[in-house]
Amino acid sequence: MKKSLSLIIILVVATLSCKKTIESEQKAWEINIRRANQLSIEYPNFSQLIREQIDAAELIMNESSSITDEKAKISKMAEANVQIMKGFIRNLENIKSIKTDIRKKAIEARGLKALYNEMTMINHAISDSERTIMESDLKVKTAVNTCTEADALTGLILTDLKNAESNLDRAIAVIKDRESAEKAKIEETQKQLIDNTAAKEKAEAPVICKYCGTYNLASALTCKGCGASLK
Ligand SMILES: [Zn+2]
Structure with a gap:
C-alpha cells in the first residue's frame, strides 16, 4: 500500500516536472533539428542518413499539424521528436x-x-x-x-x-x-592525540582540599595542609 502510494507520488511528480505541451514539443523539435543538422556537418559520412531520418521525422511532424485533439497532437509531435533523435543520431x-x-x-x-x-x-x-x-x-x-x-x-x-x-x-x-582512508587515519590520530593530552592534563590538575582549600599535587593521597584524605 505504502509502496504503491509512493509510486503514484513519483509518477505525479515526474508527469508535472516534464509535462508535455504543444509549445514544449515545438521547442524540442527546433532544438533537435538544429542538433541533427550540426551532426550532419560534423559527420559528413552520416549526412545522407541524417537527412533521411530528419525527413522521416518531418513526415510525422506534418501529420501532427492536421490533428485537432490537443493530446493526440502532442503525442504525435513527441513521436516526431523521438524519431529524429533515435539510433545513430542519439x-x-x-x-x-x-x-x-x-x-x-x-x-x-x-x-x-x-x-x-x-x-x-x-x-x-x-x-x-x-x-x-x-x-x-x-x-x-x-x-x-x-x-x-x-x-x-x-x-x-x-x-x-x-x-x-x-x-x-x-x-x-x-x-x-586510498587518499580518503589516509586522511581519515590522520584525523583519527590527531583526535587521539588531543584526547590523550586532555586526559593527561586532567590527571595532572591539582587536587583542591575540600576541607582547607589547599592545592595538592594530583598524585597526593592526603592534603599537605590539613592531612585530610584527598581520595
Ligand atoms: Zn586540607
Whole structure:
C-alpha cells in the first residue's frame, strides 16, 4: 500500500516536472533539428542518413499539424521528436559528450598524486582512454550506407568509449579511496592525540582540599595542609 502510494507520488511528480505541451514539443523539435543538422556537418559520412531520418521525422511532424485533439497532437509531435533523435543520431550525440567527459577525467587523473604502485594503473587508464578516443575518431569516419550500419557502428564506438571511461573512473576511485582512508587515519590520530593530552592534563590538575582549600599535587593521597584524605 505504502509502496504503491509512493509510486503514484513519483509518477505525479515526474508527469508535472516534464509535462508535455504543444509549445514544449515545438521547442524540442527546433532544438533537435538544429542538433541533427550540426551532426550532419560534423559527420559528413552520416549526412545522407541524417537527412533521411530528419525527413522521416518531418513526415510525422506534418501529420501532427492536421490533428485537432490537443493530446493526440502532442503525442504525435513527441513521436516526431523521438524519431529524429533515435539510433545513430542519439549515439553520435552521446559520443560527443562522453569524449568530453573522458578528457575531463583524464585531466583529473593526471592531477592525482598517485603512489608508485598506482602509477601503472592510472597511466594505463589515461593512455587507454586517449587511444580509444583516437580510434573512435577514425572509426566514426567509416562510410555508412544504411541506418542499421550506422546504428551498429556508433553503438560499438559508444561501448568502447564507455569502457574506457569506466576504466578511468575505477583508477581514479582507487587513488581517491586510498587518499580518503589516509586522511581519515590522520584525523583519527590527531583526535587521539588531543584526547590523550586532555586526559593527561586532567590527571595532572591539582587536587583542591575540600576541607582547607589547599592545592595538592594530583598524585597526593592526603592534603599537605590539613592531612585530610584527598581520595
Ligand atoms: Zn586540607
